[in-house]
Amino acid sequence: xxxxxxxxxxxxxxxxxxxxxxxxxxxxxxxxxxxxxxxxxxxxxxxxxxxxxxxxxxxxxxxxxxxxxxxxxxxxxxxxxxxxxxxxxxxxxxxxxxxxxxxxxxxxxxxxxxxxxxxxxxxxxxxxxxxxxxxxxxxxxxxxxxxxxxxxxxxxxxxxxxxxxxxxxxxxxxxxxxxxxxxxxxxxxxxxxxxxxxxxxxxxxxxxxxxxxxxxxxxxxxxxxxxxxxxxxxxxxxxxxxxxxxxxxxxxxxxxxxxxxxxxxxxxxxxxxxxxxxxxxxxxxxxxxxxxxxxxxxxxxxxxxxxxxxxxxxxxxxxxxxxxxxxxxxxxxxxxxxxxxxxxxxxxxxxxxxxxxxxxxxxxxxxxxxxxxxxxxxxxxxxxxxxxxxxxxxxxxxxxxxxxxxxxxxxxxxxxxxxxxxxxxxxxxxxxxxxxxxxxxxxxxxxxxxxxxxxxxxxxxxxxxxxxxxxxxxxxxxxxxxxxxxxxxxxxxxxxxxxxxxxxxxxxxxx
Amino acid sequence: xxxxxxxxxxxxxxxxxxxxxxxxxxxxxxxxxxxxxxxxxxxxxxxxxxxxxxxxxxxxxxxxxxxxxxxxxxxxxxxxxxxxxxxxxxxxxxxxxxxxxxxxxxxxxxxxxxxxxxxxxxxxxxxxxxxxxxxxxxxxxxxxxxxxxxxxxxxxxxxxxxxxxxxxxxxxxxxxxxxxxxxxxxxxxxxxxxxxxxxxxxxxxxxxxxxxxxxxxxxxxxxxxxxxxxxxxxxxxxxxxxxxxxxxxxxxxxxxxxxxxxxxxxxxxxxxxxxxxxxxxxxxxxxxxxxxxxxxxxxxxxxxxxxxxxxxxxxxxxxxxxxxxxxxxxxxxxxxxxxxxxxxxxxxxxxxxxxxxxxxxxxxxxxxxxxxxxxxxxxxxxxxxxxxxxxxxxxxxxxxxx
Numbered sequence: 001x002x003x004x005x006x007x008x009x010x011x012x013x014x015x016x017x018x019x020x021x022x023x024x025x026x027x028x029x030x031x032x033x034x035x036x037x038x039x040x041x042x043x044x045x046x047x048x049x050x051x052x053x054x055x056x057x058x059x060x061x062x063x064x065x066x067x068x069x070x071x072x073x074x075x076x077x078x079x080x081x082x083x084x085x086x087x088x089x090x091x092x093x094x095x096x097x098x099x100x101x102x103x104x105x106x107x108x109x110x111x112x113x114x115x116x117x118x119x120x121x122x123x124x125x126x127x128x129x130x131x132x133x134x135x136x137x138x139x140x141x142x143x144x145x146x147x148x149x150x151x152x153x154x155x156x157x158x159x160x161x162x163x164x165x166x167x168x169x170x171x172x173x174x175x176x177x178x179x180x181x182x183x184x185x186x187x188x189x190x191x192x193x194x195x196x197x198x199x200x201x202x203x204x205x206x207x208x209x210x211x212x213x214x215x216x217x218x219x220x221x222x223x224x225x226x227x228x229x230x231x232x233x234x235x236x237x238x239x240x241x242x243x244x245x246x247x248x249x250x251x252x253x254x255x256x257x258x259x260x261x262x263x264x265x266x267x268x269x270x271x272x273x274x275x276x277x278x279x280x281x282x283x284x285x286x287x288x289x290x291x292x293x294x295x296x297x298x299x300x301x302x303x304x305x306x307x308x309x310x311x312x313x314x315x316x317x318x319x320x321x322x323x324x325x326x327x328x329x330x331x332x333x334x335x336x337x338x339x340x341x342x343x344x345x346x347x348x349x350x351x352x353x354x355x356x357x358x359x360x361x362x363x364x365x366x367x368x369x370x371x372x373x374x375x376x377x378x379x380x381x382x383x384x385x386x387x388x389x390x391x392x393x394x395x396x397x398x399x400x401x402x403x404x405x406x407x408x409x410x411x412x413x414x415x416x417x418x419x420x421x422x423x424x425x426x427x428x429x430x431x432x433x434x435x436x437x438x439x440x441x442x443x444x445x446x447x448x449x450x451x452x453x454x455x456x457x458x459x460x461x462x463x464x465x466x467x468x469x470x471x472x473x474x475x476x477x478x479x480x481x482x483x484x485x486x487x488x489x490x491x492x493x494x495x496x497x498x499x500x501x502x503x504x505x506x507x508x509x510x511x
Numbered sequence: 512x513x514x515x516x517x518x519x520x521x522x523x524x525x526x527x528x529x530x531x532x533x534x535x536x537x538x539x540x541x542x543x544x545x546x547x548x549x550x551x552x553x554x555x556x557x558x559x560x561x562x563x564x565x566x567x568x569x570x571x572x573x574x575x576x577x578x579x580x581x582x583x584x585x586x587x588x589x590x591x592x593x594x595x596x597x598x599x600x601x602x603x604x605x606x607x608x609x610x611x612x613x614x615x616x617x618x619x620x621x622x623x624x625x626x627x628x629x630x631x632x633x634x635x636x637x638x639x640x641x642x643x644x645x646x647x648x649x650x651x652x653x654x655x656x657x658x659x660x661x662x663x664x665x666x667x668x669x670x671x672x673x674x675x676x677x678x679x680x681x682x683x684x685x686x687x688x689x690x691x692x693x694x695x696x697x698x699x700x701x702x703x704x705x706x707x708x709x710x711x712x713x714x715x716x717x718x719x720x721x722x723x724x725x726x727x728x729x730x731x732x733x734x735x736x737x738x739x740x741x742x743x744x745x746x747x748x749x750x751x752x753x754x755x756x757x758x759x760x761x762x763x764x765x766x767x768x769x770x771x772x773x774x775x776x777x778x779x780x781x782x783x784x785x786x787x788x789x790x791x792x793x794x795x796x797x798x799x800x801x802x803x804x805x806x807x808x809x810x811x812x813x814x815x816x817x818x819x820x821x822x823x824x825x826x827x828x829x830x831x832x833x834x835x836x837x838x839x840x841x842x843x844x845x846x847x848x849x850x851x852x853x854x855x856x857x858x859x860x861x862x863x864x865x866x867x868x869x870x871x872x873x874x875x876x877x878x879x880x881x882x883x884x885x886x887x888x889x890x891x892x893x894x895x896x897x898x899x900x901x902x903x904x905x906x907x908x909x910x911x912x913x
Contacts, residue, residue, distance in 0.1 A: 335802045356793035368801040370783040
């Protein structure tokens with residue numbers, strides 16, 4: 001067990017103008033689960049890209065020793081050949097091909113280019129069994145959920161005789177049940193002697209499975225913690241990541257709750273694609289001025305769909321029900337009308353639905369409200385510049401200027417640009433859908449601070465989140481959703497992880 | 512162009528600036544190099560007044576259509592039907608003018624409206640029924656070509672009345688001849704005065720926008736580049752203006768084209784509509800969720816293309832003085848190529864009017880230069896294809912390197 005399988009020594013990698021990795025050293029023992037943590041931009045992904053040969057030998061300084069030998073990988077194929085396999089956050093599966101085809105893609109069992117299907121299927125079945133899947137190898141990827149797709153990726157890695165499995169944020173888009181299953185699988189692999197490196201923001205999961213934790217900060221190694229020698233708390237890890245104590249992860253707020261702003265009643269929505277299936281049933285809720293209201297629920301409960309169907313009917317069809325603002329019914333049948341009614345929806349998927357990534361901060365900031373920086377359809381460049389500059393400093397968007405393309409910003413800063421865009425429409429109620437997903441601890445704190453400021457200004461906040469501690473830490477009131485219904489409304493005092501889960505479980509029994 | 516400084520607030524070095532903007536300067540430099548190249552190879556024929564006039568007349572319709580096509584490509588679509596719209600508009604203008612004897616003053620707007628309707632009809636399927644533009648406009652290309660044959664009965668119609676022909680063969684009359692200092696060489700004073708005024712205006716507005724930028728603390732492009740760019744544009748413009756003035760002056764088409772280029776540049780860089788088209792092409796879903804009516808925007812983008820194709824159709828028909836069923840065959844490819852050479856991205860969201868115009872002229876100068884040299888149409892096609900590939904490769908290469 002004391003065999004060191006991988007040692008990266010003094011790795012330094014520079015991009016034009018930025019030192020992404022600065023003298024990083026990283027050591028992994030055979031058969032352990034080694035967690036790699038750090039804020040976004042700390043250099044975790046870059047380090048893994050150096051390891052796997054995405055950045056070929058010669059483009060970085062330092063040495064990689066794998067299996068006791070100095071290695072110089074010039075392509076990904078080189079590292080895969082030695083059993084180093086990365087599974088990226090964005091899964092690399094072809095949706096319209098079968099599980100079997102995906103697993104052996106580029107590595108087909110074939111003679112002279114003719115695929116041997118029976119053997120392929122048999123091998124796939126074996127691999128699927130190892131990862132605990134019972135699906136037929138002929139099932140199309142698009143027909144299985146994200147959790148199972150993740151397992152298919154792992155099966156694919158197993159097919160390549162993996163020795164060192166690297167998982168980049170494997171549970172980011174999984175619900176708790178699937179995450180649990182995945183972590184269990186990793187522990188089984190460990191028992192069989194496989195080594196894994198896991199990159200994750202979910203510290204509770206890391207605590208559960210990791211033998212060692214290496215913390216990176218600003219492109220340098222901070223420390224490696226041994227989970228077997230001492231009991232490591234989440235706060236201890238966070239301290240290492242941000243370089244200071246995080247006494248309070250959620251900034252305090254004195255709620256000053258005013259009149260009723262948004263009220264939704266009898267909201268019924270049918271599924272966007274399966275058009276005869278009712279997806280949301282009799283949704284009702286309200287948000288008052290200065291109030292932060294949470295919506296908790298498991299993935300697929302219908303939270304995002306509720307928000308989007310209200311926001312200009314951007315999801316679903318056959319939508320019926322009433323929406324009112326300050327007691328007066330409003331028309332939210334199109335997105336422009338919903339914006340006029342004082343609503344803003346900050347999406348959970350900022351890269352695909354929130355930002356025009358190839359455009360800069362300035363252009364993204366004003367996109368929803370070009371009217372206010374233009375006259376007769378002509379944009380006032382200086383007014384626009386001023387607006388973007390103001391939001392950049394107000395929300396502390398870290399970038400070299402407002403002309404930086406948003407694709408080059410970190411997750412937290414991208415989220416702040418999306419927030420700027422919606423704040424500039426001057427909404428009364430902001431719907432924030434997973435506002436801190438995939439962003440690091442420091443930026444999360446800043447987002448919470450912004451939420452508090454908005455509430456203090458008298459805006460109503462509706463916050464959807466899968467992270468229960470976040471809801472409990474920020475909300476004045478929490479609705480619980482399950483299977484397209486609101487199943488509970490909990491006051492701050494009543495709300496706890498247990499009471500939320502209880503509400504979900506109990507409603508599941510009823511139906 | 513000057514207002515669009517993508518410079519960071521930290522002072523960039525001149526080298527960095529060049530690297531970040533190599534596409535823009537590169538294109539301008541490429542055009543100048545190609546012009547000089549053919550000027551030498553054709554023993555000075557290229558820049559003769561009569562040939563410059565020809566260059567303008569031959570390429571005006573490609574440039575005009577490239578303006579609309581750029582918007583379509585930036586919006587993330589494509590329009591393959593413009594060549595057929597050109598032919599169809601030519602045909603109906605011939606029917607109205609020659610067969611029915613309607614005056615040009617009625618026929619011209621009527622044709623523009625018909626063009627708009629044809630474009631809008633395609634826009635409807637793309638925008639509201641979500642059928643890929645490639646398929647819709649491929650269908651349009653066949654349908655409109657077929658309609659042209661039906662309308663013309665398979666035979667060319669012509670000639671056209673003089674009042675219609677001036678659209679493309681006419682020149683701006685010389686109402687400033689009394690100012691002419693050297694009637695021996697300068698045959699048309701308006702051309703010279705107009706070009707001098709335009710160059711003065713461009714320089715003045717360039718300096719003005721730099722001053723305003725400074726006042727607001729916005730970064731300017733390095734003065735060397737500003738001055739260099741201005742100097743190149745001024746020299747080329749003055750030279751061409753002078754050459755034109757020694758012949759018959761400013762072609763009407765050049766004036767139409769100039770006004771349209773200015774208008775579309777303005778719309779793409781300064782207007783909310785332009786901004787929204789770029790946002791839509793960059794990320795349609797995000798644009799829609801930001802409150803942009805993406806369907807309506809797409810619909811109008813196609814309608815606009817139809818109007819410009821109709822204008823181009825009339826210019827070509829008037830120039831050939833005959834409406835034929837085969838008019839405009841393959842034009843869509845020239846127009847699309849001009850946009851891509853000019854730096855537009857096939858996946859949408861990227862592209863500039865100035866780029867498309869320069870792209871169209873690069874193609875035009877090559878066509879013209881090679882024709883003068885007597886290179887056959889076969890090799891011309893081959894060389895044009897390679898230039899297109901090289902230009903796009905240059906883009907991709909730059910992007911990967913940066």
